[in-house]
Amino acid sequence: MPDLITTPLTAGLVRGALELEPTEHGLLPHRLPARARAQCADPQLLMAESQPSGVRLAFRTRATTVELDTLPTRRVYAGAPPRPDGVYDLVVDGKLSGQASVDGGNTLVIDMATGAAESRTGPVGTVRFTDLPAEDKTVEIWLPHNETTELVALRTDAPVEPVQEQGRVWLHHGSSISHGSNAASPSTTWPAIAASLGGVSLINLGLGGSALLDPFTARALRDTPADLISLKIGINIVNADVMRLRAFGPAVHGFLDTIREGQPTTPLLVVSPILCPIHEDTPGPAAVDVEAMSRGELHFRATGDPAERAAGKLTLKVIRAELARIVAERATDDPNLHFLDGLGLYGPADADELPLPDDLHPDAATHRRIGERFAGLAFSAGGPFAAQVVGGSSRG
Incomplete structure (x- = not known):
């Protein structure tokens, strides 16, 4: 397999976020801007807006293999049934073409009775999609809507370019x-x-x-x-x-x-x-x-x-x-x-x-x-x- 190309993660590749915050690992998508976040310290709000519902990477490429490194933060509610890991949806030319999850990541353990929370750190993980059609296409990777997700690295076996926003x-x-x-x-x-x-x-x-x-x-x-x-x-x-x-x-x-x-x-x-x-x-x-x-x-x-x-x-x-x-x-x-x-x-x-x-x-x-x-x-x-x-x- 040929070496994969690492493409810098920039705002031009991300849709659905109002702001991208640089972190020690990469970029953290936010759905409320910093000014809004500074006006309310409610942990529920801050957790919700950092969970990238509707946020996706979007690019044109001929790549047949796509890898994305991320650092998720998963919620665990004490005493509640376990929650499934967040899902990454691969959408090719508008059609759902694959799904996967990432190992590792941080964990936030929440006591729903008291509101207390404990953070536990974990490693960066990788989601990998293969056997994509070897033709020019629009690829979207929809991030888990219920997991705070830091974007770390994007790798492909062919160059990528941003997609121009079209339509409403x-x-x-x-x-x-x-x-x-x-x-x-x-x-x-x-x-x-x-x-x-x-x-x-x-x-x-x-x-x-x-x-x-x-x-x-x-x-x-x-x-x-x-x-x-x-x-x-x-x-x-x-x-x-x-x-x-x-x-x-x-x-x-x-x-x-x-x-x-x-x-x-x-x-x-x-x-x-x-x-x-x-x-x-x-x-x-x-x-x-x-x-x-x-x-x-x-x-x-x-x-x-x-x-x-x-x-x-x-x-x-x-x-x-x-x-x-x-x-x-x-x-x-x-x-x-x-x-x-x-x-x-x-x-x-x-x-x-x-x-x-x-x-x-x-x-x-x-x-x-x-x-x-x-x-x-x-x-x-x-x-x-x-x-x-x-x-x-x-x-x-």
């Missing part, structure tokens, strides 16, 4: 569901599936546990060039129990106002929560079901009191109604603002067929269903993200 860029923000929790692999999270079907380039700012209408996230969305923007708002507001109805409405307005400062006419779609039975009528906070944990199962439960809705505590039904009202009011002056009811993506009939396995997050099959439905509702003719045909060519 879709910028999406949401919770752990958008982040990809329980999805089978990084290219099969529901936003990745929807992006593939819609023919757009995804920047995924789905942040597990951290879709909380934070002003610094709004500024990141404002400052990231995009042709399309969507916001999936609600579940984290409820399960973190961070605000009441009085604060929620103005916070949504402020979030939208900030985005519109930088992107005043970009199609902007507000998506309300999908069905989550434990929080439809019961406020948060959500908590781990300790009894289920003792059986080696991971489940969540709502700990609020439905009677507290009268005092302004939020449930998913309340949030859906409030988001629909806010968008309808604003749309009179903002014709590019749209609303999508999350129950159209996953509703009661879907829950009967495909229940949420941990009572909070969808499984792999449900990610696919949500992605396909979002693509049908948003990207198809008449949808808010439909391409406009002008002079024989499509544009957003």
Whole structure:
């Protein structure tokens, strides 16, 4: 086998990250910029934004062998069932062509009862793909959506060159569901599936546990060039129990106002929560079901009191109604603002067929269903993200 060529890892080879931080090993992709990270020291947020959901290497090459060295950081939850290693998806000319995982890496052991965490260091690992077609092609390596991943080295048996960005860029923000929790692999999270079907380039700012209408996230969305923007708002507001109805409405307005400062006419779609039975009528906070944990199962439960809705505590039904009202009011002056009811993506009939396995997050099959439905509702003719045909060519 001929010697492999080492290509320096640069921003030109990386898509879906807002920032690349140099480290002692290589480059760490971030999905929030340094300014945003400096304004919130919440470990959950910092862990989520460093997990590269939607981040991928993209290049043109005739290579038949591709090797990527990385240093992953894996999460282990004390007392919970073991989590599978993160998956790297190899996509060649738009088609999933291989999957692999990396040995080694760091480990973060988290006690879900106390929030305490212990870090354990490990070695750099290598993911290797062989027998690629010996022709010019576009290669993407989607990084594990649920593992912080430092990029260390890229090697191939033929030269590579960056791929010029083509088509529309879709910028999406949401919770752990958008982040990809329980999805089978990084290219099969529901936003990745929807992006593939819609023919757009995804920047995924789905942040597990951290879709909380934070002003610094709004500024990141404002400052990231995009042709399309969507916001999936609600579940984290409820399960973190961070605000009441009085604060929620103005916070949504402020979030939208900030985005519109930088992107005043970009199609902007507000998506309300999908069905989550434990929080439809019961406020948060959500908590781990300790009894289920003792059986080696991971489940969540709502700990609020439905009677507290009268005092302004939020449930998913309340949030859906409030988001629909806010968008309808604003749309009179903002014709590019749209609303999508999350129950159209996953509703009661879907829950009967495909229940949420941990009572909070969808499984792999449900990610696919949500992605396909979002693509049908948003990207198809008449949808808010439909391409406009002008002079024989499509544009957003």
